[in-house]
Every structure is written in structure tokens, then in C-alpha cells.
Amino acid sequence: MVGKVEPVNGSVKSRTNQSTSAAMQAATLKKDMLNNIFSLKSLKLKTKQQELLIRVSILCLVYVLAFMTRLFSVLRYESMIHEFDPYFNYRTTLFLTQKGFYEFWNWFDSESWYPLGRIIGGTLYPGLMVTAAIIYWVLRFLSFSVHIREVCVLTAPFFASNTTLVAYFFGKEIWDSGAGLVAAALIAICPGYISRSVAGSYDNEGVAIFALLLTFYLFVKAVNTGSLTWALGSAFGYFYMVSAWGGYVFIINLIPLYVLVLLITGRYSMRLYVAYNCMYVLGMLLAMQIRFVGFQHVQSGEHMAAMGVFFLMQVFYFLDWVKHLLSDTKLFQAFLRITVTCAVGVGAIAFGVGTASGYISPWTGRFYSLLDPTYAKDHIPIIASVSEHQPTAWSSFMFDFHILLFLFPAGLYFCFKRLSDATIFIVMYGLTSMYFAGVMVRLILVATPAVCLISAIAVSATVKNLTLLVRAKDKAAPSGSGKGSSARGSSKGLVDHSQPFQRNGAIALLLGAFYLLSKYATHCTWVTSEAYSSPSIVLAARGAHGNRIIFDDYREAYFWLRQNTPQDAKVMSWWDYGYQITAMGNRTVIVDNNTWNNTHIATVGRAMSSYEDEAYEIMRSLDVDYVLVVFGGVSGYSSDDINKFLWMVRIGGGVFPVIKEPDYLVNGEYRVDKGAAPKMLNCLMYKLSYYRFGELTTEYGKPPGYDRARGVEIGNKDIKLEYLEEAFTTSNWIVRIYKVKPPNNRW
Amino acid sequence: MRPKSENQNLSTTSSSSISDAPSSTSIDPIFLILRILPFSFLRPPRLRLKIPTFTLPSPMTVYALVLLTYFMVVSGIVYDVIVEPPGIGSTQDRVTGSVRPVVFLPGRVNGQYIIEGLSSGFMFVMGGIGIVLMDLALDRNRAKSVKLSYASAGITSVVIAYMMSMLFIRIKIPAYLR
Numbered sequence: 001m002v003g004k005v006e007p008v009n010g011s012v013k014s015r016t017n018q019s020t021s022a023a024m025q026a027a028t029l030k031k032d033m034l035n036n037i038f039s040l041k042s043l044k045l046k047t048k049q050q051e052l053l054i055r056v057s058i059l060c061l062v063y064v065l066a067f068m069t070r071l072f073s074v075l076r077y078e079s080m081i082h083e084f085d086p087y088f089n090y091r092t093t094l095f096l097t098q099k100g101f102y103e104f105w106n107w108f109d110s111e112s113w114y115p116l117g118r119i120i121g122g123t124l125y126p127g128l129m130v131t132a133a134i135i136y137w138v139l140r141f142l143s144f145s146v147h148i149r150e151v152c153v154l155t156a157p158f159f160a161s162n163t164t165l166v167a168y169f170f171g172k173e174i175w176d177s178g179a180g181l182v183a184a185a186l187i188a189i190c191p192g193y194i195s196r197s198v199a200g201s202y203d204n205e206g207v208a209i210f211a212l213l214l215t216f217y218l219f220v221k222a223v224n225t226g227s228l229t230w231a232l233g234s235a236f237g238y239f240y241m242v243s244a245w246g247g248y249v250f251i252i253n254l255i256p257l258y259v260l261v262l263l264i265t266g267r268y269s270m271r272l273y274v275a276y277n278c279m280y281v282l283g284m285l286l287a288m289q290i291r292f293v294g295f296q297h298v299q300s301g302e303h304m305a306a307m308g309v310f311f312l313m314q315v316f317y318f319l320d321w322v323k324h325l326l327s328d329t330k331l332f333q334a335f336l337r338i339t340v341t342c343a344v345g346v347g348a349i350a351f352g353v354g355t356a357s358g359y360i361s362p363w364t365g366r367f368y369s370l371l372d373p374t375y376a377k378d379h380i381p382i383i384a385s386v387s388e389h390q391p392t393a394w395s396s397f398m399f400d401f402h403i404l405l406f407l408f409p410a411g412l413y414f415c416f417k418r419l420s421d422a423t424i425f426i427v428m429y430g431l432t433s434m435y436f437a438g439v440m441v442r443l444i445l446v447a448t449p450a451v452c453l454i455s456a457i458a459v460s461a462t463v464k465n466l467t468l469l470v471r472a473k474d475k476a477a478p479s480g481s482g483k484g485s486s487a488r489g490s491s492k493g494l495v496d497h498s499q500p501f502q503r504n505g506a507i508a509l510l511l512g513a514f515y516l517l518s519k520y521a522t523h524c525t526w527v528t529s530e531a532y533s534s535p536s537i538v539l540a541a542r543g544a545h546g547n548r549i550i551f552d553d554y555r556e557a558y559f560w561l562r563q564n565t566p567q568d569a570k571v572m573s574w575w576d577y578g579y580q581i582t583a584m585g586n587r588t589v590i591v592d593n594n595t596w597n598n599t600h601i602a603t604v605g606r607a608m609s610s611y612e613d614e615a616y617e618i619m620r621s622l623d624v625d626y627v628l629v630v631f632g633g634v635s636g637y638s639s640d641d642i643n644k645f646l647w648m649v650r651i652g653g654g655v656f657p658v659i660k661e662p663d664y665l666v667n668g669e670y671r672v673d674k675g676a677a678p679k680m681l682n683c684l685m686y687k688l689s690y691y692r693f694g695e696l697t698t699e700y701g702k703p704p705g706y707d708r709a710r711g712v713e714i715g716n717k718d719i720k721l722e723y724l725e726e727a728f729t730t731s732n733w734i735v736r737i738y739k740v741k742p743p744n745n746r747w
Numbered sequence: 748m749r750p751k752s753e754n755q756n757l758s759t760t761s762s763s764s765i766s767d768a769p770s771s772t773s774i775d776p777i778f779l780i781l782r783i784l785p786f787s788f789l790r791p792p793r794l795r796l797k798i799p800t801f802t803l804p805s806p807m808t809v810y811a812l813v814l815l816t817y818f819m820v821v822s823g824i825v826y827d828v829i830v831e832p833p834g835i836g837s838t839q840d841r842v843t844g845s846v847r848p849v850v851f852l853p854g855r856v857n858g859q860y861i862i863e864g865l866s867s868g869f870m871f872v873m874g875g876i877g878i879v880l881m882d883l884a885l886d887r888n889r890a891k892s893v894k895l896s897y898a899s900a901g902i903t904s905v906v907i908a909y910m911m912s913m914l915f916i917r918i919k920i921p922a923y924l925r
Contacts, residue, residue: 265803334774373825391826393859394867398916405821406908409814409875413882416810431813438820441857458878465885509881509902516909526924531856 058181059168063161066188069525070157070198072533077550079153079200082535084576084593086202087583090152092120093129093202097136097148104129105291111588112578113600114570114622122291123596127244128207131155156197156206163210164188167449170217173224174422175457178464183456189524192400192448195532205445208245213449215241215251216429219279220422226271231278238279239286242293249302249367250436250446255279256309258428267421268316280310301355301363308347315343373439381654382595385647388442397437399531400444402523403516404455408434411454414461430454463513469506537580539637539734551635554580557628557735560728561585565626572619573628574608574641574648575601581628590622598655605652608685609645609659615684616723619740626727627738631689632709634698634733640709642689646670673712681716688738691719691726696733814872822868827861834861851919867915870908877904 045053073082081090096104105126110117135158136151164184171180187193197206218234242248259276262268284297284306297303319336326332354360362368369376369383373391376383383389397405412430415423433447534540539551561571562585570588571581578592591601607618619627632640641648646661653659663679664670672680680686694705694717705717721738728737773779826832836849852858880901884894917923 373829377829390857391823391829393823393826393857394821394864395859395916395919396857397821397823398867398912399856403874403909405871405912406874406878406905409817409872410878410882412813412817413810413875413879416806419806427813431816434817434820438823438825462878462882465882469885505898523924530922 055177055181059165059184062164062168062181062184062188065185066161066164067157069189069528070160070194072198072529073535074153074199076533077535077538079150080535080537081149081152081202082198082200082537083203084536084579086152086200088579088593089128089202089204090149091579091583092124093132093152094148096129096133101130112582112592112594113597114588114590116597116600118594118596123594125204125242125244125246125290125292127211127240127242128155128202128204130243131159131207132202152202153200156201156203157199159207159210160188160193160197163193163213163449166210166213166217167452170213170220171453171456173217173220174426174453175460179453179456179460182459183453186404186456186459186520187449187452189521189528190401190404190448190452191524191527191532192444192451194524194528195400196445198528198532200535204245205247208241208247209445209449211237211241211244212247212251212446216425219255219275220425222275222279223272223421223425226269226274228274228278231275232282234275234279235282235286238283239289242283242287243290246366247446248287250433252283252297252303252306254429254432256306257432258425259309259313261424261428262421263312263316265424267424268320272421273313273317276313277310280306299359300361302367304351304360308351311343311347315339370436370439370443381647381650382598382601385644385651389440392438392441392444396441396444399527400448401451403520404451407455407458408451410462411456411458414457415454426450426453426457459513459517463510466506466510466513469502470510472503539635541635551637551732551734553635553730553732553734555584556730557728557737558584560730561587561626561628561737564728569625570623571626571628572604572607572622572624574604574630574644576644577628577630587626590624598651602652602655605648606656606659608641609649609652609664609683611679611682612684612687612721612723616740620743624740627688627724627740629685629688629736629738631733631736633689633693633707633714634696636708637734638709640689640734641685642672643709645685648685671712672707672710672714674715676715686716687719687721688724688736690714690716691721691736691738693733694718814875818868818872821871823859823864826859827864830858832858832860835863836860851915853919856920863915863919867912870911870915873904874908874912877901877906877908880904 081087092104092107095107105121107120108117109120112118132148132152132155135155136146136148139146139151164187167187168177168180168184171177171183193209196203197209215234215237218230218237222230222234238248238251241251255276259272262272287293287297288295298307319339322335323332326335351360355362363371365376365380365383369380369389376389401408408430412427415427430447430450430453433443433450437444437447537554539553541549541551543549558581561569561581565587568588570590571585572590573581575591575593575595578589578594581587581589582592591597591604595601603618603622607615610618630637630640631642632638633642646664649659649661649664653661664677664683666675666677671677672686690705690707693707693714697704698706698708703713705714706712707714723741724738725741726736727739730736832852836852837846838849839845840847850860851863852860878901880897882901884898884901
């Protein structure tokens with residue numbers, strides 16, 4: 001409150017006082033009016049409160065930003081589920097909300113993998129479905145009548161916003177709150193994370209990254225404080241991660257590796273002991289509740305590192321206790337050497353016995369190919385064929401990270417300068433995840449939180465240095481808001497020489513830093529809008545006049561299947577489309593994206609690459625009624641089955657040696673025109689893709705039968721089908737469905 | 748290290764064994780067995796050997812190694828090893844028939860030639876080192892000229908690295924930011 005100036009008693013004072021008092025009265029009157037209007041001035045906030053207000057408002061803005069930037073495809077197309085895997089997740093969530101948890105947990109699905117069926121309850125990670133179902137039930141309880149599809153579409157952006165909050169707290173734990181805020185802002189728009197958590201991408205990773213960061217944050221907090229509560233929290237965070245994604249193996253290997261590094265660098269402490277033991281034991285017990293994981297924590301080779309480190313910690317504790325009891329150092333040294341030798345020996349023998357007897361299973365192919373990237377190419381074609389499993393080129397890194405690639409090494413430098421338990425953790429997380437991101441494009445997602453956090457440290461430290469230079473003018477007052485700055489300020493020598501030059505230079509550098517960050521924001525928004533917001537089930541292209549043309553052929557075909565085929569019809573297609581056919585077409589499929597049975601997939605691959613009569617035998621044995629192929633020759637769509645055909649041959653040939661890849665190639669080259677191999681020109685996939693295509697003129701000036709995706713005129717235009725007949729072709733010829741004719745009546 | 752106790756073992760003939768030869772107070776059974784079995788009649792030579800001690804490297808040494816690994820990973824070395832692309836691509840000029848080199852693999856985001864990967868990785872590392880140099884220029888009590896040169900080197904590194912990276916990505920993906 002501004003103090004009111006008392007008007008001086010006019011009669012005693014002189015005339016000048018009277019005039020000044022009148023002036024002052026007028027001034028105070030004005031001030032009072034202003035105060036009544038702008039009453040905010042009356043609540044003069046203390047600096048700490050101002051800082052809190054700024055922090056909270058930044059976090060709120062970042063939360064909203066993270067949600068909004070993921071909504072491009074909802075605004076452009078409609079609120080639908082994207083890609084392939086999310087359709088399976090959607091179908092299971094629908095089942096969960098309709099039938100309840102026990103039915104879901106014990107569900108055996110006979111609608112996929114036709115003769116075999118699939119035990120869905122025991123072969124999925126339920127975290128995502130249960131999360132979406134809980135959100136749905138809560139909203140319903142609050143009388144918002146939403147459809148489960150909307151909840152599924154918006155689950156990933158919601159959890160991305162929550163991840164930014166966790167990133168803030170994590171950054172605060174590692175460095176300080178400034179770094180936390182920058183980390184939250186960076187991770188909100190980073191394309192590496194957006195690519196798998198855009199609205200509509202209802203996949204495990206959307207929830208799993210939140211669980212991953214939460215587990216890591218709680219564990220680092222537990223190591224820093226030594227409190228049992230935080231360790232318990234991290235065990236539950238680990239349980240959530242295990243229920244959400246198969247990538248939990250990363251956590252259960254990174255944390256023991258981190259503990260090992262701490263032990264080697266001599267940072268063993270009671271806090272570490274409490275944190276790791278609680279987290280490992282409880283986390284392991286909780287993880288065994290998920291049927292898909294089962295007893296892997298004690299049986300699988302991938303989880304043995306955690307167990308080994310657990311026993312090592314007990315040895316350390318024991319040695320510490322003995323050291324505390326013994327006062328004789330020489331005796332203790334001898335005891336130490338004997339114990340360590342015995343412990344290592346016993347551990348090695350136990351591990352050897354376990355592995356040799358087969359109790360401890362070796363590393364599965366999926367994870368082994370991360371350690372030895374050449375393994376999948378030679379031995380497991382299914383893993384090698386998935387486009388997301390390809391190794392990463394520099395442009396993918398640049399696309400997904402932009403300037404974070406510069407800030408990452410700088411942030412590592414700052415972490416190495418100020419080593420503590422927490423910074424050692426983030427360095428290890430960053431390095432291991434960057435290596436794995438280099439091996440497989442898909443794993444850039446796992447590296448994103450680490451890269452954002454370390455880059456935030458670099459940004460925060462650099463900006464802090466620069467602002468200290470800018471404020472160095474009044475040496476008496478380092479501001480109260482900079483927490484670490486006063487300690488830093490004392491170490492800066494020679495700040496006051498050539499002062500204005502340094503100050504201007506620092507201001508220029510600050511502007512440069514803000515310019516770089518704004519370019520980052522522009523890049524992220526452009527990448528999100530152009531590259532990562534396509535639903536994959538609806539294709540878009542630019543027409544001749546720049547207008548947008550939508551190809552909705554997939555959904556057209558699936559709904560045709562749903563409405564025009566008998567209920568118990570079985571559909572054979574390549575495994576990419578299995579989930580979508582089951583979810584939208586509501587028909588039984590032979591193979592789908594789960595790819596758990598390689599022989600079954602190889603059977604389908606063999607059918608697709610054989611001549612029509614051999615393929616008919618196989619299809620009759622599998623009770624197939626309809627065959628679905630994807631063809632891009634008319635629309636120019638390049639991810640069609642003819643381009644994937646060589647993978648069908650390789651996978652089929654891997655199990656049935658009658659299928660040989662060189663039969664389909666000419667001089668090592670894959671062709672579909674007149675010079676193609678004869679086996680290629682007559683196989684089932686070729687016939688089904690190009691049936692009646694020879695009569696169609698696709699492009700002005702080109703002969704009929706010109707394939708726009710391959711850019712050649714096809715070789716065999718006169719195709720006759722003997723055992724199948726065409727049932728449906730979509731409007732742009734992208735999806736083609738054929739009916740398998742029943743065998744001829746004898747006589 | 749073996750505990751150095753008083754040397755009581757003048758009785759053992761051959762065992763002016765190795766420089767740290769203590770003995771009768773040792774409780775190590777294997778050592779006692781070895782002392783009897785081969786070394787009661789064999790005389791080991793006098794050597795100056797030390798059990799190698801394991802010292803942890805300094806943080807900055809580790810940081811240098813980490814930077815090297817980062818350079819290799821971000822240049823796409825795993826892609827190079829598995830997909831085995833050529834070092835540099837080539838295209839044939841339609842008019843003259845001469846073979847011209849192509850540095851950047853066109854058409855795909857996730858594909859590269861070896862040299863383009865290495866040069867981009869170098870740019871990223873240079874940018875990182877630039878920021879490190881800027882911090883070194885501020886945080887030490889060094890001579891003013893050294894600080895000035897660090898600062899200018901740092902700033903130019905960052906600027907050049909950013910501009911080159913933008914140029915590279917624009918060449919590779921022509922539709923970038925349009």
C-alpha cells in the first residue's frame with residue numbers, strides 16, 4: 001500500500017509548503033485512482049513467489065503445447081486410429097471395456113492365426129489397454145459420454161504431456177530447476193518422441209516412455225535420498241513399465257549397469273544399497289504378475305545382469321560390515337581378496353551351470369540383434385524386414401533431433417565437470433540409448449528423453465553463464481533467483497575488464513541462443529506436420545493443381561469385407577494387414593502383425609509365391625475363403641505387396657526350400673516387365689496384383705498396363721485366373737480382394 | 748597387496764622369491780602349497796615386477812573417449828557396417844557420358860553414403876565442441892588472450908557447424924522447410 005502523504009497543516013507552514021502540499025495531494029489522488037484500477041500492484045509479490053509463478057505458468061504452457069502439437073492429423077483427417085499395431089490395441093481395449101477385466105485377462109482369440117488361434121491374455125502387455133479403459137471409466141463416471149475410440153486416440157498426447165512434467169522434475173533432480181524447465185520444453189516438441197505418440201497412434205510406446213522416465217526419475221531420487229518411499233515408488237514405476245512395453249528389458253539392464261559403474265567408481269553408499277535392493281526385489285515380484293513376462297526375471301539371460309549385481313551388492317554390504325567390525329586392516333585386506341574371489345567364482349559357476357543346463361535361456365533374437373546388429377540380417381529375415389528395424393543414418397538423427405545433436409556433447413561435458421550420482425546416471429542413459437538408437441531407427445524414441453535432458457543441461461548452463469556476464473555490472477547483487485549462480489559467480493575472474501564489450505557480446509550470444517532454439521521449434525513443428533502426422537491408413541497426395549487428394553481405399557476394402565462376406569469367412573493376406581482386417585473388417589485372418597509363428601507366415605509366403613495351382617492346395621488346406629492384396633500400380637503407392645514380395649520369398653524360402661529367391665530375379669535384379677523371370681510372371685502374387693491391369697491406361701502417353709509404382713510396363717498382361725475370382729477392387733485399385741472358388745463338383 | 752609382515756622365513760632356501768616375500772604369516776593355502784611343491788627346488792629369478800594397480804581415468808579422459816564414440820554412432824557407422832553402402836555415389840551424366848560423383852543419397856531420409864555420414868557427424872561434434880570452448884572461455888582464470896581465442900573459436904565453430912548442417916539437410920531433402 002502506498003502511504004498517503006499527510007497534507008501539511010496549511011496555517012502554520014509557508015506558502016511554498018502549501019503549494020507543494022496541494023501538488024502532492026493531487027498526485028496522491030491520481031495514485032489512488034491508479035491503485036484502484038490496477039489493484040495487482042497492491043499484491044506486490046516477493047521474488048520467490050514471482051519465480052514460482054513463472055515456473056508454474058511455463059509448465060502449464062508446455063503441458064498444453066505438448067498436447068496441441070500432436071493433434072495435426074485429427075484436425076486434418078478425423079479422429080481415427082493410425083497404422084497397423086494400434087488397431088489390435090484398439091480391438092483389445094474395446095473388448096476390455098465391453099466384457100470386463102477377467103474376460104480380457106483370460107481371452108483366447110480364435111479370429112486370428114486361423115487354425116491356431118492366439119492366447120491374447122497371455123501374450124500382450126496390458127498396461128496401455130488398462131490405462132485407456134481406466135480413463136474411459138473415469139470419464140464415464142463423471143458423466144462425459146465419450147466413445148472409447150476418442151479416448152484411445154487421445155491417450156498418447158495426454159501421456160506425452162505428463163512426460164513433460166516428469167522431465168521437469170527429473171531435470172530439477174539432476175541439475176536445477178532451470179534445466180528442468182528447458183528439458184520439459186524440449187521434450188514437448190521433440191520429433192523423436194512425437195513420431196510415436198501423435199494423436200491416433202495408440203501404441204505401447206506412447207505410455208511406455210512416460211513409465212520409463214518415471215521409473216528412472218524415482219530411482220535417481222531414491223539413490224539421492226536413500227529413502228525407502230522413493231525406492232518403493234520406483235518399483236511400482238517399473239511394474240507399470242513392464243506392463244506397458246517389451247522395452248522394459250532396457251531398464252532392467254541399465255539400472256544394474258549404473259549400479260556397477262557407481263561401485264567401480266567408489267560411490268557405494270547405504271543409499272544406493274537401499275534403493276537398488278528395494279527396487280530390484282519388489283520390481284521383480286511385481287513384474288512376474290504379468291503373464292507375458294512370467295518367470296523371465298529368474299530364467300532369461302537378458303535379466304541375469306540385474307541378479308548378478310544384486311548379489312554383488314550383498315557382497316559389498318557384507319564386506320563393509322566386516323570392515324566395520326575388524327580393526328585390523330591387513331587382516332581385512334586378506335579377507336577382502338578371499339571373499340571377492342569366492343564370490344566371483346561361485347557366481348560364475350552358478351551362471352555356467354544355469355546356462356549349460358538350459359534353465360537360463362539365452363538372449364532372444366530381438367535383443368541379441370541389438371548387441372550384434374549383423375545377426376538379424378543373416379539369421380532372422382522377419383526382424384530384418386521391418387522398416388523400423390533398419391539401422392540409422394545421419395539424416396534420421398538430424399530429422400529427429402535437430403540442434404539437440406550439438407547440445408548433447410556439450411551437455412555431456414557439463415555432466416562430466418560436475419559428477420554426482422545423478423549425473424552419472426543421465427550420462428549412462430544417454431550413451432547407451434544413443435548407441436541403441438544408432439542400431440535401430442525405432443529406438444530413437446528411447447534415446448529422446450536422455451538427449452533432451454542432457455541438452456537441457458547444456459542450454460541451462462550456457463544461458464546461465466551468459467546472463468551472469470550480462471548482469472555482471474552490479475557486483476553487489478547476484479540475483480536471488482539463480483540458485484547455483486552465486487557459487488559460480490565467485491569463480492569468474494576478470495569479469496569487469498572491458499565491461500561494455502563483454503556485456504554486448506554476451507547479449508549477442510544470448511540472442512544467438514534464442515535464435516537457435518526458435519529454429520528448433522520451427523523445425524519440430526514442420527517435421528510433425530509433414531512427416532509424422534500421417535495416419536498410414538488414409539493416404540494423401542497433391543493433385544495437379546496443388547489440392548489435396550485423399551485415398552481412403554483401405555477402409556473402403558475393410559468395410560466391404562465386413563458387409564459382404566459371410567461371418568465365418570477367412571481372409572489370407574500378408575501379415576502387415578492382419579490387425580486392421582480383424583479390427584475393421586471383423587473377419588478371421590490367417591497371419592497378423594504379431595508374427596509369433598514363423599512357419600505359419602512362411603506358409604502364406606509360399607502360397608503367394610507359388611504358381612496358382614500349388615497355391616490353391618495350400619489355401620484349401622488353410623480353409624481360406626478370400627485373399628487380399630495391396631497394389632500400388634494405379635495410384636503410384638510404393639508400399640504395396642509387389643514391393644514387399646521379395647520378403648515373402650525370403651521368409652517362405654527360409655522354411656520351405658522349394659522357394660528359391662534367384663528364381664524370381666533376373667541377373668540379381670527384381671523386375672516385373674517383359675524381361676522378368678518366368679516364375680515371377682506366373683506366381684500368385686503377380687496374377688492377383690495385375691489381373692485386368694493390362695487393359696487399363698494409367699498415365700497419359702503411356703501404354704496400357706503401365707505400372708506407376710515401378711515405372712515400367714508390365715510383362716504379362718493376359719492373366720487368367722483358374723481357382724480364384726475377383727471379388728472387389730477399391731476405387732484407386734489399392735486393395736484387391738479375391739474369392740477362392742470351392743473345388744469343382746465331381747460329375 | 749600382500750600384507751607386509753616381519754620376514755621370518757630365512758629358513759626357506761629358495762624363496763628370496765619375489766621382492767614382496769613374506770610367508771609364514773601368510774594364510775593363503777595356495778601360496779603355501781606352491782612354496783613347497785615347485786619352489787622348494789626351483790629358484791625363481793629376481794625380477795622387479797609390480798602387480799598392476801587399477802586407477803580410474805580422469806573424467807575428461809573418459810569424456811574424450813565418449814566424444815569419439817558419439818562421433819562414430821551419429822555418423823551412422825552401424826548403418827555403414829550392415830547395409831554396406833558405397834563410400835560415395837555416382838551418376839552418369841546423360842549428355843557427356845562422364846561419371847559424376849554424388850555425395851548425398853537422394854530420395855530417402857534413412858539412407859546415406861559413408862562419406863556423407865562422416866562429414867555430418869563431424870559437423871555435429873564440432874558444434875558440441877564449440878559450446879564447450881565457449882564455456883572454457885568463461886570459467887577459468889586464464890590469460891585474457893587465451894580466453895578471447897577460446898571464445899572466438901567456440902563461436903565460429905558453432906556458427907559454422909549449424910550452417911553446414913542446415914546446408915547438408917537441405918541438399919539431402921530438397922523439400923525441407925517448404
